[in-house]
Amino acid sequence: MYWQNLLTYPLNFVFWRLRQMLGTFTSLTFWSVVFVGTGSAFGYDRTDMISYIFLTSFLQSFVLSTLLNGLAQDVYTGEISNTLVKPIRMFGVWITQEIADKSMNLFFVILESLFLFWVFKPQLILPPTPQLLVFLVAAFLGAVILFYIMLLFGTLGFWTQETWGIRFLFFMILDFTAGKLYPLDILPELVKKVLFITPFPYLAYSQTQLFLGKYSPTEVVHVFIALITWVLVLAGLFHILWKRGLKEYGAVGR
Amino acid sequence: MxxxxxxxxxxxxxxxxxxxxxxxxxxxxxxxxxxxxxxxxxxxxxxxxxxxxxxxxxxxxxxxxxxxxxxxxxxxxxxxxxxxxxxxxxxxxxxxxxxxxxxxxxxxxxxxxxxxxxxxxxxxxxxxxxxxxxxxxxxxxxxxxxxxxxxxxxxxxxxxxxxxxxxxxxxxxxxxxxxxxxxxxxxxxxxxxxxxxxxxxxxxxxxxxxxxxxxxxxxxxxxxxxxxxxxxxxxxxxxxxxxxxxxxxQFARNKILSLIMNDKINQKQLEKYGQLKEFEYPKATLLVPRAKAAKIAGQLLTDFSVADVNIEEPTIDAIIRELFLSQKKVH
Amino acid sequence: MWKSLKKYWFIFWKFRAIRFMMLLEYRGNFWFWAFVSLMWTVFNFFFFDLIIGARNELAGWNKTEMYVLISTFTMLDAFTWSFFYHNMRDYIASIFNGQLTITLTRPINSQFLLSVQNNSYTNVVRFFVGLGILIVTLRNGQIPLTLAGVIGFALFFFISLLFVYTLWFIVATCSFWVDRLDNINELVPSTRRVWQVPKEVFTGFASTFFSVLLPLSLIASLPSEILLGRASFQWLAYYAVFTAVLFWLAHLFFTFSIRKYSGVAN
Incomplete structure (x- = not known):
């Protein structure tokens, strides 16, 4: 159903992918230039950096979710009641849609990556299987974190119509803090400390580091503790707020 | 002009x-x-x-x-x-x-x-x-x-x-x-x-x-x-x-009589006066020829005990429908 | 001619006044977005500072020159969000909801009306932040300013605005020809990352593409080069002619498209 919807408006999807790819392309070009004439900077050499950007873009496409952007609006206008009365559980609907969206995006990301790979020829060495598995699990948890954050934004729709602004602010901060543009470890120590308390580094940066094998076993454990804590915190918060919101809904009688 | x-x-x-x-x-x-x-x-x-x-x-x-x-x-x-x-x-x-x-x-x-x-x-x-x-x-x-x-x-x-x-x-x-x-x-x-x-x-x-x-x-x-x-x-x-x-x-040959009756009457009795469009006691709607509308209304008032009667022009839609129908016949 | 120029000038400012009255109506919104815009500027400068700090040059541009480039970009980008984004969003929406029909019946150039009726003031601060940093950088870097340089900068700053506008208008006008495009209005701003790096960053085919075929990398680079006294005449001429031709094509495309437009079924 979802794929069919996309194909009805193929240009929409093409544009979306085009924008994503342009972003990756500019980042890669930019960093290629930064490293022209030098062996290394910020503790990364050129190949490291290109691989890094490559991986984060890949991860972004996997973790990022725009599907639930309209949720707050649906909640606010009461559109969602239509789905609420259906016998399928809301949550199941979201998850299936999310999976359909992700698989579609993933398919194209792989195609695009092959092209970018050919242009920039990064030296990606597949890590040993256990490391790869750890990476995949971490990527999955990252996706879950963002999924819950998006649901939380949707929940705001119970109380206010003006959710676009706050979402925009979130994505802007995400742009600079998830590690999409540059590896976070080039930041000053203090900024880093603050940043690692937030969920942002766990949406792309940590995963790439896992992939590249930059973490020691204890650090891996730390990352996983952080990931799981965030999933639990956000999930808990969402379920509480959603229940509250539904009650409010009933009270207003929308 | x-x-x-x-x-x-x-x-x-x-x-x-x-x-x-x-x-x-x-x-x-x-x-x-x-x-x-x-x-x-x-x-x-x-x-x-x-x-x-x-x-x-x-x-x-x-x-x-x-x-x-x-x-x-x-x-x-x-x-x-x-x-x-x-x-x-x-x-x-x-x-x-x-x-x-x-x-x-x-x-x-x-x-x-x-x-x-x-x-x-x-x-x-x-x-x-x-x-x-x-x-x-x-x-x-x-x-x-x-x-x-x-x-x-x-x-x-x-x-x-x-x-x-x-x-x-x-x-x-x-x-x-x-x-x-x-x-x-x-x-x-x-x-x-x-x-x-x-x-x-x-x-x-x-x-x-x-x-x-x-x-x-x-x-x-x-x-x-x-x-x-x-x-x-x-x-x-x-x-x-x-x-x-x-x-x-030309096309609105009928007028609409809306009645509210006091008496209990049945459908058959009303059908004598015109085309009965709706009947749900005590309300009734009759289509009657344009020229005779006033006369029929008067007759109804004398024949039955009527609480209320209204003579209305048909809606534009009804007239246009007539017009469209006549068009189709021509073609 | 003079009279109609005066009319257009007056209407342009009338819209600004209308928008200002609306701003006063929704002040909370204004502060929020002004804050977002400022945050973005700070982040962006911070990011480039970090990189330039470590490398001292990028694609042949030294630290001072990079700062000139980024502040020029910041000033240009203030217009992206304050002006183009809102007008083009409204324009696209009006194609789909049929509101465009009203615009088209007015005794005034429709393209003009569609392009100027909206704006926000949230990025005004950003423009001045950019201007401030530009002036300070030029001072500290002891870059000699000439009158011709300043006029040339202003002129090409304007040409860059025109270029961005024209490109955006063409993209928006594509909405006549497609069923539905949710994020067509995001297409031009998503290329901003190409504008804000020196044009020399791109090499090979990318260079040909972003400087010649679709000169996005010239948008901030060329005005900065004029100030820095390193602009080449050929590039400036090419960019100016390209923009003029594109503007003319945009006009043709618009005229052609409204011919096809039937409004929303009703």
Whole structure:
């Protein structure tokens, strides 16, 4: 159903992918230039950096979710009641849609990556299987974190119509803090400390580091503790707020 | 009417291409490279002339081609073929000199700034239409008086009621004193009182400013009260053009009698008097021949104990349906 | 001619006044977005500072020159969000909801009306932040300013605005030809990352593409080069002519598209 919807408006999807790819392309070009004439900077050499950007873009496409952007609006206008009365559980609907969206995006990301790979020829060495598995699990948890954050934004729709602004602010901060543009470890120590308390580094940066094998076993454990804590915190918060919101809904009688 | 027509349309045609999607996923994929188009004849060979000062009613069902014709006349749509002339201009050229002389008011579209008093929109239109100060003041005063909106033009539009908003929309559209006015469903969504206010205004405006008006409407009331002449369009073709009363006489052969009975009577008893359309005790609706309506009503009053009786004209839809039916028989 | 110029000038400012009145109506919104815009600027400068700090040059541009480039970009980008984004969004929406019909019946150039009726003031601060940093950088870097340089900068700053506008207008006008495009208005701003790096960053085919075929990389680079006294005449001429031709094509495309437009079925 979802794929069919996309194909009805193929240009929409093409544009979306085009924008994503342009972003990756500019980042890669930019960093290629930064490293022209030098062996290394910020503790990364050129190949490291290109691989890094490559991986984060890949991860972004996997973790990022725009599907639930309209949720707050649906909640606010009461559109969602239509789905609420259906016998399928809301949550199941979201998850299936999310999976359909992700698989579609993933398919194209792989195609695009092959092209970018050919242009920039990064030296990606597949890590040993256990490391790869750890990476995949971490990527999955990252996706879950963002999924819950998006649901939380949707929940705001119970109380206010003006959710676009706050979402925009979130994505802007995400742009600079998830590690999409540059590896976070080039930041000053203090900024880093603050940043690692937030969920942002766990949406792309940590995963790439896992992939590249930059973490020691204890650090891996730390990352996983952080990931799981965030999933639990956000999930808990969402379920509480959603229940509250539904009650409010009933009270207003929308 | 010895004057030259102010609007003239000869053999106007406007066809649209509409894209058809095949159902299912397969159809979606297929439509990526091959799409099937279907031609819709929105206006198919229509001709008429309208003279200065006339108010003409444009009647037809949804999708009959009324709005399309108005859009061609406003220069919004490029005709597939045919000659169109409004105020001596070809509308499609969209010359500012032409655009300054007409106005298109669409019931569902608004041009007022939602968050500002209507007065701001008026001033903006004054600049766009290049209305001189003195003329602007004069026209505004007159329109404000006719519509009785003195107190609300400095109130934010979003705080106004639908009716008040529509009044302000009209003022915004008429500030440049257009010679030709196209009204597309001006009374849509308004209550009965507001409908009447607007009708009175349109009539007064026509007289005061000597403007030529074309009006489309769903409501029989609008057309009946305002327009002497009506043009009926169906499936893109003109099927009637002439005196509105002619249509009513010719095609509204019946009147509607609505009764509320006191006595308990059965269906059979009533069917003797006319065609029984609805019966749900104590209410009954009868269709009776036009000429005999009064007489039958009198008879009913003497024969039964009737609590209430009403003689009504059939709705425009009913009349037009009759007209359409008769058309089909001819073809 | 003079009279109609005056009319357009007056209407342009009338819209600014209308928008200002609306701003006063929704002040909370204004502060929020002004804050977002400022945050973005800070982040962006911070990011580049970090990189330039470590490398001292980028694609042949030294630290001072990079700062000139980024502040020029910041000033240009203030217009992206304050002006183009809102007008083009409204324009696209009006194609789909049929509101465009009203615009088209007015005795004024429709393209003009569609392009100027909206704006926000949230990025005004950003423009001045950019200007401030530009002036300070030029001072500290002891870059000699000539009158011709300043005029040339202003002129090409304007040409860049025109270029961005024209490109955006063409993209928006594509909405006439497609069923539905949710994020068509995001397409041009998503190329901003190409504008803000020196044009020399791109090499090979990318260079040909972003400087010649679709000169996005010239948008901020060329005005900066003029100030820095390193602009080449050929590039400036090419960019100016390209923009003029594109503007003319945009006009043709618009005229052609409204011919096809039938409004929303009703």
């Amino acid at each position: 010895s004057e030259a027509p102010i609007i003239s349309i000869q053999n106007l045609k406007k066809y649209f291409k509409v894209y058809r999607k095949k159902p299912g996923l397969l159809g979606s994929i297929q439509s990526l490279w091959s799409r099937e188009y279907e031609e819709v004849k929105a206006v198919d060979d229509v001709s008429f002339e309208i003279y200065p000062g006339e108010i003409v009613g444009f009647i037809g069902q949804n999708g009959a081609g009324k709005t399309t014709t108005l859009k061609v006349l406003s220069g919004l749509l490029y005709p597939t073929s045919g000659e169109v002339s409004v105020l001596g201009f070809n509308p499609w050229d969209r010359k500012p000199d032409f655009q300054r002389q007409f106005a298109l008011v669409m019931g569902q579209k608004n041009q007022l700034w939602w968050d500002l008093p209507a007065m701001e929109s008026f001033l903006l239109n004054k600049a766009i239409y290049e209305v001189p100060d003195a003329e602007f003041d004069k026209t505004l005063d007159k329109l404000v008086e006719l519509l009785d909106v003195k107190d609300i033009i400095n109130v934010q539009v979003r705080k106004l009621s639908l009716g008040q908003r529509m009044k302000c929309e009209l003022i915004a559209a008429l500030l440049h004193s257009p010679k030709v006015l196209f009204l597309d469903e001006p009374t849509i969504g308004l209550d009965v009182v507001m409908q009447k206010v607007l009708r009175d205004f349109i009539k007064a405006y026509n007289q005061e400013f000597k403007a030529t008006i074309i009006l489309t409407s769903h409501y029989m009331g609008d057309v009946k009260e305002l327009c002497k002449r009506a043009i009926v369009i169906d499936h893109g073709q003109k099927i009637f053009d002439g005196d509105l009363q002619d249509i009513i006489d």
